[in-house]
Amino acid sequence: MNFGPMYVMWLRQLKRYARSKSRMIGALGQPLLFLIALGFGFGPIYEKAGGGDYIQFLAPGVIAMSILFTSMFSGIEIIWDRQFGFLKETLVAPVHRWQIMLGRTLGGATVALIQGIIVLLICFVFGFRPTHFLYLLVALPLMFLIALLFTTLGTAIASRLDDMQAFPLIMNFLIMPMFFLSGALFPLEGLPKGIAAVTLVNPLSYGVDSLRAVLIGSSHWGLLTDLVVLIVFLALTSIWGTYSFSKIEV
């Protein structure tokens, strides 16, 4: 088994991330905004309604959000590679497509994990405290799992697209709704039926819920259910992503 190509694909994602400071900082703006505007804006109301400390509730949601955005973006980057021609270089090489896909997915997910950790640290600054610091060690693999799921989903979608025209479409009709209807910002209890149904099929809901289970010890579905659902979703997106990627023609 030749791990070289997978390793350089992984390394490439990390190098690109480390070199684009603007992307790194830009990706931190959104979680910061949510922590400030919602954390401090809604916090008092949430507390008055008997929900407890809102920052505690919000932090896992914001961490999941940053992972969602970064990993989907990593997957969708294939469109850039196609447009700048680099995709061709990898596709004609004597390397199996699944190896290229796996290396790139691991790279994208690693970048998203790093981004998630940075946001986690920012949450600390805003007063977030997990029930126990050791639980952070459980949160990291969970964050990686969520990152893998959305990187493969991004890859699956981007493999079918020719140019960047579709990007706003993906942003507004997939990423944003996934975020807002995931329970990242509000509790899932007592939602109207329609919205509850959407949260039920939204993989991010389970990601957010699992992080809450681990970090603040409260959860809607329970950690085990979350984990099983996330793994099933990951299996589906991996199969779909690998298939779409293997069908690319340039």
Added chain:
Amino acid sequence: MEENIIVVKNLTKQFKAFKAVDDISFNVHHGEIFAFLGPNGAGKTTTIKMLTTLLHPTQGVIRLNNFDPLHQQHEVRKSFGIVFQDASLDDELTAYENMEFHAVFYKVKNPLKKERIEYLLKLVDLWDRRKSLVKTFSGGMKRRLEIARGLIHHPKILFLDEPTLGLDPQTRNHMWEYIKQLNKKEGMTVFFTTHYMEEADKVADRIAIIDKGKIIHQGNPAELKKITKTKTLEEAFLKLTGRSIRTEEASSIEGMRAMKKLWGR
């Protein structure tokens, strides 16, 4: 062993209503330098894409190193290297990193890897800029890097799609010297496309002239001149196709090609 390393029979590629490659057949012998000569939009790149597993043919048979690009993609990909006509570098990596990436993908290991990367970067005069990000490079520098990268691993068959487009004469000479050397020493077969007459005349053992998706004639340069009773290849082309290679007339087919490029496929 079969005498021909590339065999193409009745190859056709249709994009919707438009035939980019129209029923072409040709063979390339082991160890020869073969040129595909034709104006822009003649179907050269589409043919190369089909040979190198990037596009599926609409019809026809291809054998590359005795493998079928449609069903034995991995074996075919092990047999060739390619320098694309348009950009295929990673702009966010340095020149050296791009070279290294390619070496790993094609299993070129140290110390050979280091040796070849240094040699080739010096050959195309980019050694001093090896640590610069490719996005800071000019068009010509990117082109040179692209060619150097394609030569790191020494494949059985090397495809070069308009390799010298945008190269200065000096680099062009260096490149061809090196490729000819590989061709002689390692028996590497070279398949290149060009719309420069001089280049095809000077470098190629045999030439296929392609125009509007069809092969009009094939043979060695001397033969072509003899058959058409002309002195230069340029005149031979004029005689065979009825038009000069450099005129870019805006025919309806060219209009459709432009549309095709605009809409992706």
